[in-house]
Amino acid sequence: MAGNGALDARNREKALRRLAANQVDVLVIGGGITGAGAALDAASRGLRVALIESRDLAAGTSSRSSKLIHGGLRYLEQRDFKLVWEALRERDLLVTKLAPHLVKPVSFLYPLYRKVVERPYVGAGLAIYDAMEGTRRPVPHHRHLSARGALRIAPALRPGLAGALVYYDAQVDDARHTITVARTAAAHGATVITRASATGLLRSPDGSRVTGARVRDEETGRQTDVLAQRVVVCAGVWTGLVYGLGGVRPGYQVRMSKGVHIVVPREAVRASTGMILRTEKSVLFFIPWGERWIVGTTDTDWSGERAEPVATAEDIDYILGTANRVLARPLTRDDVIAVYAGLRPLIAASDDKPTTKLSREHVVDVPIPGLASVAGGKFTTYRLMARDVVDAAVQDFGRAVPESVTGQLPLLGADGLPAVRAAAGRLAEDHGVSLETVEHLLGRYGSLSGEVLELARADSSLALPVADGHPYLRAEVAYAVSHEGALHIEDVLARRVRLFIEAADSGAAAAPAVASVMGGLLGWGRRRRAVEVRRYLELVEAGTGALRELGTPAARESAG
Ligand SMILES: Cc1cc2nc3c(=O)[nH]c(=O)nc-3n(C[C@H](O)[C@H](O)[C@H](O)COP(=O)(O)OP(=O)(O)OC[C@H]3O[C@@H](n4cnc5c(N)ncnc54)[C@H](O)[C@@H]3O)c2cc1C
Incomplete structure (x- = not known):
């Protein structure tokens, strides 16, 4: 049954306990676009699914792309017609049906x-x-x-x-799209847990198959074993390291x-x-x-x-x-x-591995029973990568698993979009905000925009902007915690709202206000808020090193 897909950061502990107590059909390792897509693909085929991500959804490559959903004109020049054709079909499906609010x-x-x-x-x-x-x-x-x-x-x-x-x-906001896919997976029953790393792969007593993963809660350091019929690795440039955790030889190199x-x-x-x-x-x-x-x-x-x-x-x-x-x-x-x-x-083949299905677009590998992985490809084709790795993972599953249905499954926020767009003026009036604000929300949450506006109605301080001169509302920060699984300031400013790449100070000045909204929901005291702000400022400092070297005004601004 599809729920509302809220990834409430306050329920994380409960979700972790549930995961430790129950075997899942598919455990996905990695919360980039590919892992989020695999979780959605598997959950929407009726499987019990969990996804673990060692940092935050889209914290890896999936928040750092060119943000284009494209066929890839230059692949045409390389005569890679199949890749271009597939990517164009995916682009059109996303624009028209799956995510017209985002793409x-x-x-x-x-x-x-x-x-x-x-x-x-x-x-x-x-x-x-x-x-x-x-x-x-x-x-x-x-x-x-x-x-x-x-x-x-x-x-x-x-x-x-x-x-x-x-x-x-x-074009798309890559991090927002990834988070929306993960939420859609949750709406179809998947358990999604961030700041939880696979630190080992579990094996059957005779060692012949992978039966789950050892998982470390990065917030507390606690370890638990998660049992799974199938483990699906979607770890991007970390793929080789995850294979290494279980002493498994990959069929390709990244x-x-x-x-x-x-x-x-x-x-x-x-x-x-x-x-x-x-x-x-x-x-x-x-x-x-x-x-x-x-x-x-x-x-x-x-x-x-x-x-x-x-x-x-x-x-x-x-x-x-x-x-x-x-x-x-x-x-x-x-x-x-x-x-x-x-x-x-980028994929480089290891040629002595027959289990590897190599293609120019992406590679699926089943190196040992119970384990499958996919890597390569591009953001645009994530749905196909997800379908292919789940197909490979559930071969010989012991019961029939339906085919992928994600081509017919609009993401959260896409359903009812035309009617909500048509009602933009009324929404603005009812909530006492500008039409511009409603349009800003529609482009980010689609038909779920009302959920964000309700937060601002319930607490008028949340109707204030996160930072002067930027369109984001403080209600979006609260929503990031209650619906999008944000646990730290970085999760909000780098990926839920994009001040990290949009503001000349990388969002540094907004960090205390974000800490205050998040802290109110997550029970942070004064000291914890200060620690969270400092942690964010350190991230800003690390990310702006090159600008400082060049002495740009933006570097001076982020240094405060
Ligand atoms: C500069 C650049 C521009 C690009 N532009 C485009 C573009 O315009 N259009 C396009 O279609 N594609 C583009 N791409 C490609 C696209 O961004 C990537 O193909 C895609 O984001 C990869 O997603 P992923 O989920 O496979 O990897 P990632 O997003 O890196 O996700 C892997 C995740 O696994 C997690 N992880 C790692 N180890 C563990 C562990 N032990 N336990 C739990 N979790 C773990 C990581 O934290 C990470 O979040 C671009 C790429 C780059 C670098």
Whole structure:
């Protein structure tokens, strides 16, 4: 039975006890988009499911992406037609049916600089891209522009271009999408517990199969054994480490590649569309993000700490330099509000492992009975990754397990969306907030927006903003605790609301107010609130090292 999917942080202890006492059918390790998707896939097939995440939902790669739900134009150039076709179908399903409140169409301008060959080449690519989508299209066709037409919608571009094309993809708040998928899994009965790490894999007495995992509660240090018919590893760049916990040899290796984005104010680049530029190795995106642009990305090997990959001053200078090749008014270091880095889980095969099903998109591995894993792929195709790993995990399950139904399962907040959108004006009036506030909430919670507004109605202090100049309400902080499982300030400011990447001070000034709202719900005393604030400020300091090195104004602001 589907419940309301509230991940109430105050019920975490109870959920942990329940998990220790009852065997589950599927235990998912990892709460990124893939793990959240696997939990939803398994729970919606009628299985008993638990998901454990060692930090927070989306704390790994799934909050650090380019935030595009796309076919991947550059995979077309590599002739990876199946990957593009699948990703485009997923994009369209998300935009129209599964998550129209979260996944929104966005246009990209592709500037052309060479007069003769470039337009037919790129135009043909985009025609194929569009054609792969089929006839029922939720986003418009690409179109050709003259140089003058291009400058009209992107006056930021340096004159001298030969023309441009405009095409459409979609974008999402990656962390919010992940949290919504996890909540939808909970609504279908899954137990979702964050700050709980797998520290070992349990084996049957004869050692032939995996029968669960040893789990450490990272809040208390307590360990419990969780028994499971199947363990599904969705640990992204941590996959090899999780295999290592049980002495299991993986059928593939996950290589880490670091990608960095910078965030700059919207007025720093005058354009009413996103933009994509070809670079020597890949592409550079200008992605509209509310009042800002996200610009990136880079692609460099990484062998350091997985949890908090850091951007360097060179990464930032590379992005600025590449962007400035086309901009009439160059971006400077002073424009940079924030920077973030993520690790791509790239697959390299181990060729002596027959159980491995290798594909360009993602890899499913069943190295030993009772254990399955999936890695690689991309955010856009998480639903397919989840389906494939659950399919592999439940082979020979001992009873029939239905096929995946997630293609027909709107995420929480999608149901009834048109009616709630239509009632936006009335909601604003009834709750005494602006229409803008209701629209802001609709784009984040969809048809559940009323739940957030009710919190603000019950306690008017929650109708105040979290930080001046940003649209987030304090009610969203309370909702993050009562419905989205937030346990620490970082969970709120880095992933539930995105001040960590949107505010010039990374949300540092808002931390005490967030501690106060969270503390009221979670029973934090004065000292605990101070500890939580300090912990957040330390995170900000670690994340803004490269900006400090460059002496940017944003670094000075976050230092307080
Ligand atoms: C710079 C960059 C840009 C990208 N842009 C895009 C894009 O625009 N569009 C797109 O489709 N894709 C994009 N991607 C790819 C996409 O972000 C990833 O494929 C996806 O987020 C990976 O999700 P995941 O769940 O597999 O891994 P993760 O999100 O990393 O999740 C793994 C989780 O496992 C947890 N974990 C690890 N060990 C344990 C343990 N022992 N116990 C419990 N939990 C554990 C970790 O804490 C982590 O939260 C991008 C990637 C990068 C790096």
